[in-house]
Amino acid sequence: MIIPKINLRVPRYVIVIFIFLTGIIACKKALLDADFAGFSNPKHFPSPTYHxxxxxxxxxxxxxxxxxxxxxxxxxxxxxxxxxxxxxxxxxxxxxxxxxxxxxxxxxxxxxxxxxxxxxxxxxxxxxxxxxxxxxxxxxxxxxxxxxxxxxxxxxxxxxxxxxxxxxxxxxxxxxxxxxxxxxxxxxxxxxxxSDKSKYDSVQLGTGAVFTMEENEGYLLFKQKCNSCHTEPLFTDNSFRNNGIPQTNINDSGRGKVTLQASDVYTFKVPSLRNLSFTVPYMHDGRFFTLEEVLDHYANHVQPTPNLDPLLQQGTNLGISLTTVQRQQIIAFLKTLDDHAFVRNPDLSEQ
Ligand code: HEC
Ligand code: HEC
Incomplete structure (x- = not known):
C-alpha cells in the first residue's frame, strides 16, 4: 500500500495558520506592553504645569x-x-x-x-x-x-x-x-x-453627551456666578481666596500661615469642583455634607470676615444671590462633573 506523501507532512496551510496565529499572539503581547499610553493632555485642558x-x-x-x-x-x-x-x-x-x-x-x-x-x-x-x-x-x-x-x-x-x-x-x-x-x-x-471623562467633558469635546435643560441652565448660572474662582475646565483658578465661611475655634488662618502676610489670612486654595458626588464633605475642614448647604452658604451666610474676596461683596450685599430653583440648576450642572470612569479605573486601583 502506498501511503500518500502528503499525509506524513504537515499541510502547508496548517503551517501558514500557525505562523499567522503566533504573529497575532506576539502582536497581542506587544499591544499589552504598549497599552500604557503614558500621560496625555486632554484636548480641552490647558498645558500642564508639572516639570x-x-x-x-x-x-x-x-x-x-x-x-x-x-x-x-x-x-x-x-x-x-x-x-x-x-x-x-x-x-x-x-x-x-x-x-x-x-x-x-x-x-x-x-x-x-x-x-x-x-x-x-x-x-x-x-x-x-x-x-x-x-x-x-x-x-x-x-x-x-x-x-x-x-x-x-x-x-x-x-x-x-x-x-x-x-x-x-x-x-x-x-x-x-x-x-x-x-x-x-x-x-x-x-x-x-x-479626571477628564465626566459628562461635562463629553459635552465640551462633542463626543455624544448633551446637557439636559436643567443642566444647561445650571451651566449658564455657573459661568456667571462661580467660574471666576472655580474656572473651567479644571474648576479652579489655582488661587487662594476667602469665600466667607465663618471661622471655627480651630482658627485655621490658611494661606496666612505660609506667607505670614496679613492679606492671606483665612484664604484657602480654590478647590476643583470635579467629582463632588464622591468627595463629601466639603471645604478645608469638611464642614458641609451636602451641596445644598454649600449653596445656602453662598446665598445666605457669607461672613464679612477679614480678606473676604471682593467677588463675594458687592457694595453692602454679601454673597451670591441664588433662588431655590437656580440652586437646583447649579447642583444639576455640578453633577455633570462626576467622572465615574475615573473612580473605577482599574489601572489606578490597588493591584
Ligand atoms: C471668590 C471665589 C469663589 C467663588 C465666586 C465661589 N467659590 Fe466656591 N470656593 C472658593 C474657595 C476659596 C473654597 C474653599 C474654601 C475653604 O475650604 O475654606 C470654595 C469651596 C467650594 C466648594 C467645596 C469644594 C470641596 O471640595 O470642598 C464648593 C462645592 C463650591 N465652592 C462651590 C461653589 C459654587 C457652586 C459657586 C457659585 C455659586 C462658588 N463656589 C463660588 C471660592 C469661590
Ligand atoms: C491621615 C490622612 C492622610 C494620609 C495618610 C495621606 N494624606 Fe495626603 N492629604 C491629607 C490631608 C488632610 C491633606 C490636606 C492637608 C492640608 O491642606 O494641610 C492632604 C493633601 C495631599 C495632597 C495635596 C493635594 C492638593 O490638591 O493640594 C497630595 C498630593 C497628597 N495629600 C498626597 C498624599 C500621598 C502621596 C500620601 C502618602 C505618602 C498621602 N497623601 C497620605 C491626608 C492624608
Missing part, C-alpha cells in the same frame, strides 16, 4: 508609584498607606471624614483633598504650603498624626523587602532606593490620576 522633563512617566515608574501609594510600610507601624486617606472610590479623598484620620486614630485639622489633575496644580495643600508635587509626600509620611514615620526608615523597610529593589531597578535602572526615587515614583502615579 515632566525631570520626571518622565514610564510604565515601570507608574506601576512602582501605584504600589507605593497603597503601601502601609510608609507609616511608622505599617498600618496606614496614602490610600487610607485618599480612597479611589472617593476620587482619592476621604469621604465621610471631615478632617483627616491617620495613625493611632489621630485626627488632623483639615479635610483630605481629592487627588486628581495635579499635573495642572502649581501649589499643593489647602494653604499652598508645598510648591512641588515631588516634595508633597514627605509631609504626610512625617506628620505625627498622619503616618508618623521617618523617610530613612521607609527607605530601609523598602530596601529589605523582596519586591521593591527589583521594582526600583525596572523603574530607575538600579536597585538603589533613595528618597528622590520614591518621591518621583509617587508623583508618576498621582500625575496619572487624570
Amino acid at each position: 515632566f522633563e525631570t520626571n518622565n512617566i514610564t510604565k515601570e515608574g507608574f506601576v512602582l508609584g501605584r504600589k507605593l501609594f497603597y503601601e502601609k510600610m510608609l507609616s511608622a507601624n505599617n498600618t496606614i498607606s496614602c490610600a487610607n486617606c485618599h480612597i479611589q472610590s472617593a476620587a482619592f479623598s476621604h469621604n465621610g471624614h471631615s478632617v483627616s484620620h491617620g495613625i493611632h486614630d489621630l485626627l488632623g485639622t483639615r479635610n483630605s483633598p481629592a487627588i486628581m489633575n495635579l499635573a495642572w496644580s502649581k501649589t499643593f495643600m489647602w494653604d499652598g504650603g508645598i510648591f512641588d508635587l515631588d516634595l508633597q509626600p514627605v509631609a504626610p509620611i512625617t506628620n505625627r498624626v498622619e503616618m508618623d514615620e521617618h523617610l530613612e526608615n521607609v527607605l530601609n523597610k523598602l530596601s529589605a523587602s523582596p519586591v521593591y529593589p527589583v521594582m526600583f531597578e525596572k523603574a530607575f535602572g538600579s536597585t538603589e532606593i533613595t528618597s528622590a526615587r520614591l518621591l518621583k515614583a509617587l508623583s508618576q502615579f498621582m500625575l496619572m490620576c487624570v
Whole structure:
C-alpha cells in the first residue's frame, strides 16, 4: 500500500495558520506592553504645569508609584498607606471624614483633598504650603498624626523587602532606593490620576453627551456666578481666596500661615469642583455634607470676615444671590462633573 506523501507532512496551510496565529499572539503581547499610553493632555485642558522633563512617566515608574501609594510600610507601624486617606472610590479623598484620620486614630485639622489633575496644580495643600508635587509626600509620611514615620526608615523597610529593589531597578535602572526615587515614583502615579471623562467633558469635546435643560441652565448660572474662582475646565483658578465661611475655634488662618502676610489670612486654595458626588464633605475642614448647604452658604451666610474676596461683596450685599430653583440648576450642572470612569479605573486601583 502506498501511503500518500502528503499525509506524513504537515499541510502547508496548517503551517501558514500557525505562523499567522503566533504573529497575532506576539502582536497581542506587544499591544499589552504598549497599552500604557503614558500621560496625555486632554484636548480641552490647558498645558500642564508639572516639570515632566525631570520626571518622565514610564510604565515601570507608574506601576512602582501605584504600589507605593497603597503601601502601609510608609507609616511608622505599617498600618496606614496614602490610600487610607485618599480612597479611589472617593476620587482619592476621604469621604465621610471631615478632617483627616491617620495613625493611632489621630485626627488632623483639615479635610483630605481629592487627588486628581495635579499635573495642572502649581501649589499643593489647602494653604499652598508645598510648591512641588515631588516634595508633597514627605509631609504626610512625617506628620505625627498622619503616618508618623521617618523617610530613612521607609527607605530601609523598602530596601529589605523582596519586591521593591527589583521594582526600583525596572523603574530607575538600579536597585538603589533613595528618597528622590520614591518621591518621583509617587508623583508618576498621582500625575496619572487624570479626571477628564465626566459628562461635562463629553459635552465640551462633542463626543455624544448633551446637557439636559436643567443642566444647561445650571451651566449658564455657573459661568456667571462661580467660574471666576472655580474656572473651567479644571474648576479652579489655582488661587487662594476667602469665600466667607465663618471661622471655627480651630482658627485655621490658611494661606496666612505660609506667607505670614496679613492679606492671606483665612484664604484657602480654590478647590476643583470635579467629582463632588464622591468627595463629601466639603471645604478645608469638611464642614458641609451636602451641596445644598454649600449653596445656602453662598446665598445666605457669607461672613464679612477679614480678606473676604471682593467677588463675594458687592457694595453692602454679601454673597451670591441664588433662588431655590437656580440652586437646583447649579447642583444639576455640578453633577455633570462626576467622572465615574475615573473612580473605577482599574489601572489606578490597588493591584
Ligand atoms: C491621615 C490622612 C492622610 C494620609 C495618610 C495621606 N494624606 Fe495626603 N492629604 C491629607 C490631608 C488632610 C491633606 C490636606 C492637608 C492640608 O491642606 O494641610 C492632604 C493633601 C495631599 C495632597 C495635596 C493635594 C492638593 O490638591 O493640594 C497630595 C498630593 C497628597 N495629600 C498626597 C498624599 C500621598 C502621596 C500620601 C502618602 C505618602 C498621602 N497623601 C497620605 C491626608 C492624608
Ligand atoms: C471668590 C471665589 C469663589 C467663588 C465666586 C465661589 N467659590 Fe466656591 N470656593 C472658593 C474657595 C476659596 C473654597 C474653599 C474654601 C475653604 O475650604 O475654606 C470654595 C469651596 C467650594 C466648594 C467645596 C469644594 C470641596 O471640595 O470642598 C464648593 C462645592 C463650591 N465652592 C462651590 C461653589 C459654587 C457652586 C459657586 C457659585 C455659586 C462658588 N463656589 C463660588 C471660592 C469661590
